[in-house]
Amino acid sequence: MTAKSATYILCINCGSSSLKFSLYHAGSLQLEWSGSVNAIGSSKSMLVIKNDAQVIEQQNGKYKNLDQAVKAVIRWLKNSSYHQGIAAIGHRLVQGGPKHREPELITGKLLKSLAGFIYLAPNHLPEEIKTIQTFQSAFPGLPQVACFDTAIHRNMPDEAKYYALPATYQSQGLMHYGFHGLSYEYILQKLSQEDEDIKNKKIIIAHLGNGASMAAIKNGVSVETTMGLTPMGGLVMSSRSGDLDPGVLLFLLKQGKLTPTQLDKLLSKDAGLKAIAGIGDVQELLNREAGDADAKAAITLFCYQAKKFIGALAAAMGGLDILVFTGGIGEHSAMIRHRICDGLGFLGIVIHQQANIQSHEIISDRTARVSVKVLTTNEEAMIAQHTQQLTYHNN
Template identity: 35%
Template sequence: MAEKLVVTFNAGSSSLRCGIFRQSEAGPVQVRNFHIRGLPDEMVLTEKDLVAGTQTETELGTPTSADSAHPEALAHMLARLDEVSGLGTIVAFSHRIVHGGADYLAPILIDDDVLAQLKTLEPLAPSHQPHNLRPIRQVQEHYPGIPQIGCFDTAFHRTQPRHAQIFGLPRALTEDGILRYGFHGLSYDYIAHKLERSYPDLAAKRIIVAQLGRGVSMCALKNGQSIATTMGLTALDGLPMGVRCGALDPGVVLHLIMDRGHSPEEVRDMLYERSGLLGVSGISGEMNDLLASDRTEAAEAVDYFVYQCGRNFGSLAAALGGVDGVVLTGGMGEHIPDLRARLVNELAWLGADLDESANRDGGPYLTTSQSRLPVLMLPTDEERVLARRAYDLLASDVGRDYMRA
């Protein structure tokens, strides 16, 4: 019998990731991985065969235009999927979708009505949502009849108490969906399950997870569920990021528009594309670049980032009523030991004692055995969550009914 495969898509502004998974007794196992990076300029495809343990890299060239970059990248990806069709039968495509709003609290089968509603949320996630949704139509046309499933970053945070979700705004706006939704939910979902499987002594306790990628947020977990998070209605809130501002006095936005004459579009571009580490440093939005620089502006941007992380660790510890462990994940958390060391030292007041050797070696524990607060580095895997959620949905009554229709 042919393997029943789930294909995952994780589409961003500068990259497109695709994974092929088969089901096993231990859960989804990835057999192939494709990653196109460099959008919208020079495209490079990296393909990994996880069974054979091989990796190839192919230069795809420059897109015809900036507007056509993402459709062209997806066309390359679909062509590769066609070439490896002998691996098994694709039974579903599972897409990461950043914003699910108030209505989508769990993975869902995508139809035209769902897609239309998700497009109305694009203004709340302009750097992500259009890219997340774009592959759905193209995949639908290339592989008609195969279920497409949406998995939402916002859904993981719906376990938060209502007082953690609302803003201090007129009640009518709250009832109309102006809420603190939070993001990076697929990553937090993976870490929560990883703790349950591999660190059961921590899984049921009070944990702060720091998702340290180009987008940055933190989440307070209690018994594996989200209690509080740093992001809000949009992915601008909370910690400073590569090019996004993080938490900002709303009066600054009013001042820029009403007193300094900036248009709303100019302010949106500034906050989403020209702020954060890039804005503070004036050099780069990449932490490695800033750590390697000898310029005072770079050092100031790093200090600002570490300081804000320290403040937010304290805020989430208060929301949890204490903290029993911290997990660092995401690209910066996984690959930049110097940053990890500074963040662990920010947690010294909570009992964290850095193990310099373990930190250099990548953990998983970054703290000494005498440390009152354990700090771990755990790589995340959003694609595995996409696959697991898709297999679960297909096995449910909803999935079985869809497949019979």
């Protein structure tokens, strides 16, 4: 395999149990190839790199943690003919605290600042910072860019942004951040290519995957979103609790005698659908629900909460013009989309069953007032764009 004489932008997207990475041409932003390491921490973990539909590399590495997966990707890059053409590296970071909301060149000063906000995202930031440092060591001198998943929500109105707690905590970074920003940004860009008037529309984007959230976009601005201070809030998720009465946390601390660390693990890794049915995979739950009451209860709760939040977000905007489903579940599960939309006719949401089953881009009934769409998201494409804007155009 030989790379053409070209310069590239490498995009890195760390998840809780996965690593996605893509290589884009620095000028055209055309995708060269994309790869992933899924099921990190299990014996099923595998590194796969594809060029279109063709697999160009596959390694069953049984990667025990993200660091091992990152180093495997770097080894492959170093042994390929692409590494000499890499001009910049972009990273998705879940959180940058109140001081870092827009894409930013990575410096020692930025990394030091981010380390000071680890308490806001202890399950994500340490690994993400370590990944950046590993790439800095492997590719010294290359510009690297941090793309924060909170960026799109930075202009939410104060009534949506701040909690009803003493203002002194705001200075420590306590606020409603929201997440999945790169995904929302990509979907908005896609919608604007189809409709020049999109900035005058009221839109709900439902990013449904193992981590799930929704955002209300009014006049091109995120005005409300379901995740809050952390990615644990909002909708019930695969292994995350979603919103809870604050009294529940006090109950768990006092009656359950949990430590803060144990509470964090419970809410982020042992709650949600997994707590109800023993597993968090929605497709597997759908397969089981006919003969499994717990699986049925988990799916029912997931769809109920999604339905409830759609109503709340529409109310926050004073109406709704477009509902978009994206993310692994949102894009691929017609049954979940059907159950969420069923009964929302009072909002103008009516889906066409056949279009939904066939996962057409537009799945709403022709007579429906709200356009319901299914769109594929691409966080790495947004990372590439931001990295290009901060590095390539300045060279």
